[in-house]
Structure formats: C-alpha cells, structure tokens
Amino acid sequence: MDLVLREKVYVVIPAYNEGTVIFRVVGDVKRAGYSVVVIDDGSSDATAEQARAAGATVIKHPFNLGQGAALQTGIDYALTQAADCIVTFDADGQHRVSDISHLTDALVRERVDFALGSRFLGQAPDMPALRRLVLHAATAFTRLTTGLQLTDTHNGLRAMTRRGAAAIKLRQNRMAHASECLAQIAASRLRYVEQPVTIEYSAYSLAKGQHVRDAVHILLDLFARKLHR
C-alpha cells in the first residue's frame, strides 16, 4: 500500500522529439495510476499527440527551450493542480515506473521534501565506462559546490513535496539544471534523502543522453549564471 495517493502524484516528463518511445513511457506510468504531464519542448515529431493519446496532459512550449525550462514548466503546472507530490521522470524510458512509489513513499516515511534517485545506490546495468567516469566527476563537483552529500547528482528521477517544488526555480534552461536544482535544494535548507533506483540504459537512451562535451557546456553555463542576477 502506497503512502501517497497515486493520482495526487504528478509525474512530470520533459520530452523533445521522443515520438517513438513516449507512448509506451506515458502508458506505463499512467497504468500505474499516476497523473502524467508531458512537456513537449518544441518537438518537430508527433511527441505531443502520442503523449496525449497515451493519457498525459500535454503542455507545448512554442519552441525548444531546453530540458531545464521544460522541467520548471511541468513543476509550475503541477503546482497549479492538486498535486501532493511531483516526480520528474525521463522520457527516454531509462527509469522504472516501480521506482516512483519508492521515492514518494520515502517522502512520507522519512519526512523529507525531496527524495532523489541514485543509480549508484541502486543499479545501472550496461552503463558505459566513460559515462560512469563523467558521472562520478560531476558528482564530486556538485558535492563540492553545494555541500550536499549525494552519490548521484545527475539523476532525472526525483520526487518532491509541494513545499519542496515551490522552492525550486530553475533558471538554467539547458543541461546545467541538474546542478542548479541541487544548489537550490541546498539553499532551501529543506530535508532530502537519496533512494536507490535502477537506470536501464538502452541504445536509444544512450544516443539521446548527454555527451561528454556537454559537461563543458554545463560548467560554462554555471559560471555565466554567477556573473549576473
């Protein structure tokens, strides 16, 4: 028995040109009883139609703004609805639906405002060695800059309470949002916990996922953010 009513859990899925997989991903989450919001980030394919057909509410950005912007749009929308919990979930099918209730239950059980998924506490079979290396470097960097004691700082699967979600105001539109999100969690002084989750890498998710050169972009974005208000 879940500790949170599933229809009050809003699963936010940012999607950009995920037309081939979004129907299945949304369908899986929907069948588990959750409310699903897909943010179509200016896709040129049938992502929005597929997501709606699978049972998601769809919010369409008029043009591509980036994953960070899409997440914030989803969080803002969920807060206008009767959401008790908000979960962020990747569109490429690398997360497991069964992990969602582990995270939302942890919010209640541990009395925290954020439950963050960690593939290093859980499992990530078939993770390429280079990706493991970059993720460890990113984790070390984020631990240093935010002071949060985490094992996996770039995991797209997270759950938050309404209070937690209200403390998140992502201004990094592109990939630097993961670090920014953690910095805001640290600044909010709200409680958080890490939970083991499983990441299933596929050829599709690896091709869609981040490349090593994105790390350079992320560092530049984070630096630029420090220079202005």
Place this chain on the structure above:
Amino acid sequence: MIAQLVLSTLLAAILLYAWTEYRRSPAVALLTVFVASAGIYFVWMPEHSTWLAELVGIGRGVDLILYIWVCISLIVLLNLHLKLRTQMELITTLARKIAIAEAQPPKT
C-alpha cells in the same frame, strides 16, 4: 588638451554606464570601472603609460593602450552575452505562461 578633454568625457560616460549596470552584473561593472578609471588616468598621465608598459614588458605606451582596448572589447562581449541570457530568461517566462495557459488534456 582637446583630445584629453574629449577622451575624459567619453570615459566618464563609460563610468556612468558601469554604475547603471552594477545592479544587473556587479562583476562586469567593477571591471568596467577599473578599466575606465585607468583610461582617464593615462589620458592625463601619458608618460605613466609608457612607464607601466615598460614595466610589464610591452615597450610602448600606445601598445599598452591597444591591449587594454582589446580587453574592453572582450568585457563588452561578455556583457552582451549576459544580457542575451537575461533576455532568454524573460522569453522563457513568457513562453511558459502561454504554454501552461494552453495545456491540452489527455485524449480519452
């Protein structure tokens, strides 16, 4: 004397500009204040620029000024970049409001 007055006026205008930019980007503003102040100083004390140029191993005061000018251009570029980012944030806010207002319910 005429050149010195004209240059001083221009640099003073840059100082004023830096002051107005301070709230948005303190780092850029402080850098601009520093460079413009140095400029005013050297306009009135050209021999000091030669002295400083020799000290840092550039040779001529004019060359030093040229290099500083390159630095100013880079700061301006950086400031433009930051302004573009600010604009992007405004566009994002606007796009988000529109997108949420037009949320499409699931097809049942």
